[in-house]
Amino acid sequence: MRLVIFDLDGTLIDSVALIVETVTNSFSAVNEPVPEERLIRAISGITARDAMGILAPGAGPERVEIILQSYREHYLRQAGVTREPMFSGALAALDRLQADPETLLAVATGKGYKGAITLLERHGIIGRFNSIQTPDHNRGKPDPQMIETAMERAGTRRGQSVMIGDTVHDMRMAKSAGVGAIGVAWGYHEVAELSEAGADIVIDDFTQLDRAVTDLTGGKYA
Numbered sequence: 001m002r003l004v005i006f007d008l009d010g011t012l013i014d015s016v017a018l019i020v021e022t023v024t025n026s027f028s029a030v031n032e033p034v035p036e037e038r039l040i041r042a043i044s045g046i047t048a049r050d051a052m053g054i055l056a057p058g059a060g061p062e063r064v065e066i067i068l069q070s071y072r073e074h075y076l077r078q079a080g081v082t083r084e085p086m087f088s089g090a091l092a093a094l095d096r097l098q099a100d101p102e103t104l105l106a107v108a109t110g111k112g113y114k115g116a117i118t119l120l121e122r123h124g125i126i127g128r129f130n131s132i133q134t135p136d137h138n139r140g141k142p143d144p145q146m147i148e149t150a151m152e153r154a155g156t157r158r159g160q161s162v163m164i165g166d167t168v169h170d171m172r173m174a175k176s177a178g179v180g181a182i183g184v185a186w187g188y189h190e191v192a193e194l195s196e197a198g199a200d201i202v203i204d205d206f207t208q209l210d211r212a213v214t215d216l217t218g219g220k221y222a
Contacts, residue, residue, distance in 0.1 A: 001104055008107060030070045048110075075115070098128060105130060111134055142170075144176040151179075181199045
């Protein structure tokens with residue numbers, strides 16, 4: 001068996017507009033200076049608490065908790081009315097991978113478990129994944145624990161597993177776990193950043209995913 005692990009935001013799901021809107025509104029609501037969009041994009045993939053601390057560098061722990069609570073409230077409110085579409089080709093890529101009986105899929109995301117479940121259910125794809133790993137029950141990216149837990153659940157080894165993500169946090173997590181790292185060029189971080197962080201392959205389109213997965217897991221490309 002081989003295991004293909006996906007990040008969500010910026011990899012499978014186009015969440016840029018929602019994340020930027022949520023951070024903007026949540027910071028404004030608590031009279032905190034609104035970060036630039038480039039800074040908001042850069043924090044994708046890590047835990048919300050860590051992200052709020054980075055986006056409000058002058059805030060102490062208590063202030064960060066206030067900002068975090070505002071972010072969570074605004075995210076839940078806006079997620080109910082803002083559609084987060086899947087990227088073009090993502091669903092077809094999942095179909096192709098699942099057509100192979102020796103391939104399992106998993107998720108490793110910086111989202112909280114409740115948010116991840118809600119998003120996957122909204123798109124009707126939750127049943128496709130062998131496990132869904134979040135910081136609620138693992139250490140956050142770039143710590144390798146989410147990947148290690150996913151491999152344990154799937155019964156796969158390092159050489160049989162790959163991580164697919166759009167941020168340097170995903171690539172560093174994959175390298176720390178000793179698995180293949182596939183970056184995607186359409187997410188939050190630039191191609192050069194992904195390569196510098198350890199990406200083995202960076203793909204420009206989901207049609208390139210099958211070959212990249214096969215190359216890194218040692219199988220034969222059909």
